[in-house]
Amino acid sequence: MQGLGPAGGSGSGSQEGAACQGRSRWRFRSFVFVLQEAMSAFEACPVPVIAAVHGHCVGAGIDMITACDIRLATDSAVFCVKEADLAIVADMGTLQRLPAIVGHGATAELALTARDFSGAEAKELRLVSQSYKSQEALMAAANAMARTIAAKSPLAVCGTKRVLLYQRDHSVADGLDYVATWNSAMLPQSADVQEVFLARAQRRRPIFSRL
Amino acid sequence: MQGLGPAGGSGSGSQEGAACQGRSRWRFRSFVFVLQEAMSAFEACPVPVIAAVHGHCVGAGIDMITACDIRLATDSAVFCVKEADLAIVADMGTLQRLPAIVGHGATAELALTARDFSGAEAKELRLVSQSYKSQEALMAAANAMARTIAAKSPLAVCGTKRVLLYQRDHSVADGLDYVATWNSAMLPQSADVQEVFLARAQRRRPIFSRL
Amino acid sequence: MQGLGPAGGSGSGSQEGAACQGRSRWRFRSFVFVLQEAMSAFEACPVPVIAAVHGHCVGAGIDMITACDIRLATDSAVFCVKEADLAIVADMGTLQRLPAIVGHGATAELALTARDFSGAEAKELRLVSQSYKSQEALMAAANAMARTIAAKSPLAVCGTKRVLLYQRDHSVADGLDYVATWNSAMLPQSADVQEVFLARAQRRRPIFSRL
Amino acid sequence: MQGLGPAGGSGSGSQEGAACQGRSRWRFRSFVFVLQEAMSAFEACPVPVIAAVHGHCVGAGIDMITACDIRLATDSAVFCVKEADLAIVADMGTLQRLPAIVGHGATAELALTARDFSGAEAKELRLVSQSYKSQEALMAAANAMARTIAAKSPLAVCGTKRVLLYQRDHSVADGLDYVATWNSAMLPQSADVQEVFLARAQRRRPIFSRL
Amino acid sequence: MQGLGPAGGSGSGSQEGAACQGRSRWRFRSFVFVLQEAMSAFEACPVPVIAAVHGHCVGAGIDMITACDIRLATDSAVFCVKEADLAIVADMGTLQRLPAIVGHGATAELALTARDFSGAEAKELRLVSQSYKSQEALMAAANAMARTIAAKSPLAVCGTKRVLLYQRDHSVADGLDYVATWNSAMLPQSADVQEVFLARAQRRRPIFSRL
């Protein structure tokens, strides 16, 4: 008849409502973690992810793109950290990841006013690395960038992503120790480094095996 | 006759001068905390605080505005992290809060040179969110922004402020846990969320009760 | 033909061996995370987990019990942080969790010597909360303790576990903020608190619904 | 008519109940901080505080003594981290400060079982530094210890307390930097150090002025 | 005949190759620390260091300038975080220090694409504080800035550098405590502050003794 026991009962009827309350909040918290994990999937993905934004990128859209590694947009794209307008504190990553990208001050202004801002302003704020005139130009640039990155050593590219994510949350001293340890695993006798120099000598593009 | 005891004496005359020294440094440190707390009051304030800067914002002025949530200025405002010119290491918040707003590099250059910079440059550096031609335009914009924010759900606005301040000093993983816990307290059955949707259905502006 | 591309090739034969090396280390690292997660499952489990140790608890056994919340043992149980004897740095949690339980010094001595120690010594070191003469006494005590905990409010018990795990990795100031936020979610209008006082008034044991 | 505005109204009647909910949780969180601050007063106090425990020390009693610097008890004193029995996650400091004193494992067992333990066991767990046969012996020892500490240099005693509290929440590297900076303020030309050596030469007890 | 013993032998021939592997990785890691320390020397230097960049600043060049306090460049300077093109995860400081200067997003884009960027863009990204038309203008500006900083109180300038580096890796609360402790050492009775006010009264430039 205990709450945690294998045969735990449902409790008496009269306390049901209130009982659900505490319990529903425990479940609510767990559910937020599920949503957060969906957004964090971009970050957990070993290879870098590029977000190409046109049209509207609002609320969960910002959660999503801030969990990506690189962001591009059209000048006319519309961004908005909308949650305050819905009486909600954004809880799927925007308030956590945006400050590391655009700074604490800019994040506060965008999140507290919930105002729209364009791709051009997003470029100025460095939320996006580049902003383009048209969707075509955007997609062409995003694809070119993806191809550029994909042509590099997977060990270097995925390692750089991981080391940068580590750095975001640690001190410089911690980061220096981490990357030294990382490279002592991944770098010595690396075939990718050898392939780079071989390819240069042979005046061809290097070819790397999959990770 | 002990230093900490209830009847502790004043010490012998000959050691007075030097004795005061160690003690005066203990008191000096305590006094700095008092000054810091005055500046941190803007941060401790539950509702967001907007700084509207015209004329000069020098030394303690920078301590003050970096403890606010949003900063606006006139193009001709003059900013200066002046302390180094007075042979002082700034100790009321500027060196602590400015890097999260404009980055470590910009902070170092401004604090080490102690040079003046305009509202227009402050905008480029993102120390201020927007810079205006005149004091009138500035005050109008600041008031409009204050009214915009004040019209939103106090729970969402004050929660966003608090969660962002938490984030400034923690890892993304910590921040995600914190905001999930926060929202499991503040969000379920929130009257403010309901009011937002009711107001939308009724095509009116939502009305929220005070926090 | 790129390493990261959807049609990425296998690389030229001559570099295979070395290529596998960097890649195998990336995979090795991922595999360690899989093993760690298996051990951390005890920690991730919302309800407390009690480890009752008799016989040998060696290597991965220590990883396992340090991820539990409470540990009990027989006097004659044999514990050993064995990894150094196998030329391995323990990487499934022992070196991470044992210091918070027995201190840095005791952990270092146990891990560097890889010596056996008894349940009685484990009790002295506070690795286990209590040590018993026989397996029967141990199991009886473990079951009684499990029943005692299971009879309490699940919200309080699971919340205490989570808050303690948070504390292990944070400052006291952080922990105080976290638990205040936690309780503002879980505590107000809690049916469990009401049930405690109702049961006391009625001189019966409280009954809680499941989490 | 806005929630945050100076003339903010009380909201429409129909949403009152739910509105209070979010707001009452905000207020609940603020109230927990008030209680925590009362307990943390022992920690904030510049001079060390000794807790002498006889009789019962339950719930808030543990919050209180863990915020002290040194704890003494009678063998027959009864300690209990009682909150789980009241369906509460302890939120006034016990779960935050106890692990640094007795370790994570012992804290978990005591908090999850909410069992009584004696002064003698508290001594074994190192929650108290010493346990005494009688209340008289306890009070005599506590007074003697207080007098011993009060006879030392206030700068050294209060500095040691502060540096140890800093250490509890920081890395060793951070702590080494902090204490070096601390002592560069408090130590050079310290009258207290001179008084120590003068008193030794004069075969008398040193006399220090108040902090 | 043990590995760690004073008379440790060289091991049997057959295991040499593989044995070297683990050991070479230990040595590789130590070697990375040596390289990192060379770059960190700019940071460890008590006085501020200004980097004036013209021509190419690639790979280790970025490691070097991000360890400096202030960066200036010519518009036509070419910057590149080149390591990914060499199949390497940059491990001498770029990935650790660049995010604090330009943000996480900009760092990721630059490091993952390994693209060239000009001094003018470096100015926009705030990697450099100012960008100049010509090398002459750059060197003149860098020298003027160096002279400006060198004319200030060494205690204030070196203290500001150190406090800013502390801040980069700590919370605002930690930073406020640190700077209060710092100034309680360096500020009271400072001859530099007196000299500033004396020089102002005498309408001359202050003169400070060396640190």
Place this chain on the structure above:
Amino acid sequence: MQGLGPAGGSGSGSQEGAACQGRSRWRFRSFVFVLQEAMSAFEACPVPVIAAVHGHCVGAGIDMITACDIRLATDSAVFCVKEADLAIVADMGTLQRLPAIVGHGATAELALTARDFSGAEAKELRLVSQSYKSQEALMAAANAMARTIAAKSPLAVCGTKRVLLYQRDHSVADGLDYVATWNSAMLPQSADVQEVFLARAQRRRPIFSRL
């Protein structure tokens, strides 16, 4: 004539005394770092260091042994955190490292009272791992332990030391990531692991090459 310039003068005579003060405090701080580094050398040493304590271990003695990995003592050894008696806040490592070994509470009591305690009590407090009747027994045990550790794989032993030191200052999550990365460098194809299993098959003691 500037303080930082290459030709910086000595300042005017009248300000000499006070000028020296700020500067002497800067130098005092640097000097503390030199002393700290001497103590931290035991920690920086790649191989584990065992402290065998007989006679008196007072003040700097405690700084020294807490920087070692394992501590042994005679029952009659006398330990004392003496600094408070000299009007000094201990600044060479004791206050930083002792809490991780014996807990915050025990450290506070020992440092604030500056009382003597025996090797037997040091054992109870777990400051030392074992306490012996005589100096001969102590030295025999210390030598045997050193030989035991030296007979193990240097990669495992030195790696365990380093990973434990990392853990002391980081969260469990950080530690798990670190050790996974560490082992992906040091473990795959380790000759030491192979030697362990080969030696077992051949019923001999394993022989490892030097690190």
